[in-house]
Ligand SMILES: Nc1ncnc2c1ncn2[C@@H]1O[C@H](COP(=O)(O)OP(=O)(O)O)[C@@H](O)[C@H]1O
């Protein structure tokens with residue numbers, strides 16, 4: 001198997017609160033995996049463990065067949081420099097965009113390239129324009145983020161992550177803060193990435209996206225992956241009561257017949 | 258009480274006051290640079306996760322925020338040399354006292370500025386692979402400092418006025434020179450009024466300038 005990412009026995013506790021209680025999963029190159037789960041089930045935490053924005057309490061994460069961190073005395077140790085390097089290879093897009101307000105759109109997309117990857121300004125700018133074109137916002141290069149709509153901001157955030165040439169992308173409810181009429185443009189951009197073969201892990205409540213775009217759906221519940229499989233199967237014929245309840249909560253979603 | 262105002266002696270001695278104003282400006286330049294620059298360093302340490310940086314900077318802020326600048330200047334001039342055998346001239350005593358106090362106050366301003374930045378900005382920097390220092394320098398501080406600029410310019414105004422405290426160790430600055438004129442010409446009313454006028458004449462336009470600057474920055478948001 002050609003797994004880009006392998007997660008083994010991942011646990012995450014915040015004090016007494018156990019959020020993740022033994023996650024095993026793998027993501028293959030070019031795959032789009034949608035992560036479902038009710039609010040507070042630990043979807044963000046799992047995503048943030050993948051790029052080590054949160055340090056796992058227990059477990060191992062392997063990227064491209066290489067274990068992240070070192071095992072010493074049965075405990076995983078991570079060096080910040082290794083994690084910084086790893087984060088350049090995993091793009092992340094957030095619910096609230098988190099664009100840098102004091103930089104133009106172009107500068108936003110250049111920032112990581114210049115500061116972290118040490119690319120020259122000309123190369124970074126060219127790359128930034130390329131990515132802006134990819135998300136359909138070439139005309140916004142010199143605007144400040146405050147002047148963009150939510151959907152445009154999110155597409156800039158996607159371009160910013162893509163400009164680092166990541167091996168995979170993480171999306172954390174990236175359409176949840178958007179006005180309904182702006183959701184479509186962002187989902188369309190993401191769908192295009194899937195079609196281009198980007199490896200993606202997507203947390204979303206857009207079941208339509210999961211159904212039509214995902215290769216695989218994972219359902220997170222009580223700290224473990226309760227169900228997984230092809231979206232057509234998992235969303236249409238859930239095996240567990242919890243999953244059925246979760247799907248019933250999304251009454252707006254109508255499965256195509 | 259009747260007083261006939263007579264500024265003749267002041268005008269005749271304008272050079273004496275001019276020398277004083279130069280001294281004031283030199284102390285101001287040194288203390289505002291050290292105070293606001295050093296305050297940034299202390300403020301960043303105040304915010305640090307490691308107690309190794311956080312606790313000493315916290316202690317520093319509390320010590321220098323809760324002792325009078327005047328006492329610090331006098332202490333550095335009279336007590337410090339006896340304790341350490343290191344000679345301290347009036348200029349150094351004044352600069353130390355005013356700078357340390359300004360560092361303590363501005364550190365709290367910087368910290369508040371940094372804290373006002375949405376956590377998402379740190380996250381975005383980190384997610385791009387930026388180190389803590391890089392995120393701080395390139396993402397957090399530019400926005401934070403813009404936000405706290407009014408508070409910082411306020412500090413700057415205070416620092417300028419605090420320079421008069423240097424007169425207590427007979428450093429040659431405006432107030433000290435005015436006292437000289439007053440003692441020689443028996444005209445304290447005119448002398449000290451002149452000091453107030455000089456400070457107003459320098460500060461008022463400067464403050465107006467900062468208002469304009471702030472308005473320009475707000476527009477560029
Ligand atoms: N840094 C943290 N400290 C303490 N508790 C946290 C932290 N981050 C998340 N949690 C808790 O972990 C649980 C899962 O959170 P999260 O992963 O954000 O869920 P989801 O994204 O599925 O809504 C929640 O109960 C949340 O309060």
Ligand SMILES: [Mg+2]
Nearest residue numbers: 043044045173
């Ligand atoms: Mg979440």
